[in-house]
Amino acid sequence: NVGTTAGQRRLGAAARSQEHAMNDSAAGRPDAGLSTFQAFTGLSLDEQNILDQADRFGQKELLPLASRMDDEEWWPTEIFPKIGDTGYFGITAPSEYGGSEMNMVASGLVLEGFSRYNHALGLAWVAHENLCLHNILRNANDDLKKKFLPDMIKGRIIGALGLTEPGAGSDALGSMSTTARREGDHYILNGRKIYITNGPIADVLLVYAKTDKSRGAKGISAFLVEKDFPGF
Ligand SMILES: Cc1cc2nc3c(=O)[nH]c(=O)nc-3n(C[C@H](O)[C@H](O)[C@H](O)COP(=O)(O)OP(=O)(O)OC[C@H]3O[C@@H](n4cnc5c(N)ncnc54)[C@H](O)[C@@H]3O)c2cc1C
Structure with missing residues (x-):
């Protein structure tokens, strides 16, 4: 059970503000009966509520964009800010960054x-939300979190994760050839990445590179690369 956090109330309020009707069984009330779907999935009432709200948002806001995205490789620039305003980024992030303080089940x-x-938007969402934003939340220092998380959670900047390379897919860590070399107070990255979801539209990318080839998969670090960095 994900509980009723401030973030969840925020998601609930946002969904209602879009005039989305909620039925009794999905309203998170402890006395409401289990729906057939819940009995099948084992979701709690709160979890079912999150799924129902995301479903309604998807049908109303994301479905109308799908065909053109698939047919024309088109990116609707207004959708990430709209998703952010509705509270659907930063699901697992603390409220101090504007997040919803929920768990990975809610995110899923x-x-x-x-x-x-x-489908395309689902993949763009998860690359931003999980591969990049949640990864920064788990692993970056406070300065980087403060710098990137609030804007990512608002959908004002787009994130991606760059691990795969030509010649380094399933065995990405072992076969990686991108290197990072320290020069004074910064690093120089050299290499190529491929198949990066959000790659062409990302503002910030978490890029994996080898800092010490002799240590194999253990000699790898992740770097936050901004799209305006020289050489990118
Ligand atoms: C839609 C999509 C989005 C992606 N987004 C990202 C992203 O955001 N960031 C990122 O870094 N990467 C991303 N990738 C890349 C993804 O991580 C790689 O495609 C994946 O790691 C597989 O690598 P590959 O495509 O080079 O296939 P390969 O590693 O070349 O594998 C090809 C085939 O060989 C098989 N195979 C591989 N090794 C072995 C083995 N030792 N024994 C037997 N069979 C084997 C595999 O199962 C597969 O069937 C994305 C890929 C897709 C399809």
């Missing part, structure tokens, strides 16, 4: 709800 349910209606 949002992805499920969105992906029912727009």
Whole structure:
């Protein structure tokens, strides 16, 4: 059970503000009966509520964009800020950054709800939300969190993760050839990445590179690369 956090109330309020009706069984009330779907999935009422809200958002906001995205490789620039305003970024992030303070199950349910209606947007969402934003949340220092998380959670900047390379896919860590060499107070990265979700539209990319080839997969670090960095 994900509980009723401030973030969840925020998601609930946002969904209602879009005139999305909620039925009794999905309203998170302890006395409401289990729906057939819940009995099948084992979701709690709160979790079912999150999935239902994401489903409604997906149907209303994401489905109308899907065909053109698939047919024309089109990116709808207004959708990430709209997702951010509705509270669907930073699901696992603390409220001090504007996040919803929920767990990975909630994050997975949002992805499920969105992906029912727009697969491309579902993938763009999870690359930003999980591969980049959640990764920064778990592993970056406070300065980097303060610098990137609030804007990422608002959907004002787009994140990506760059691990795969030509010649380094399933065995990405072992076969990686991108290197990072320290020069004074900064690093020089050299290499190529491929198949990076959000790569062409990202503002900030978490890029994996080898700092010490002799240590194999243990000699790898992640670097936050901004799209305006020289040489990118
Ligand atoms: C839609 C999509 C989005 C992606 N987004 C990202 C992203 O955001 N960031 C990122 O870094 N990467 C991303 N990738 C890349 C993804 O991580 C790689 O495609 C994946 O790691 C597989 O690598 P590959 O494509 O080079 O396939 P390969 O590693 O060349 O594998 C090809 C085939 O060989 C098989 N195979 C591989 N090794 C072995 C083995 N030792 N024994 C037997 N069979 C084997 C595999 O199972 C597969 O069937 C994305 C890929 C896709 C398809």
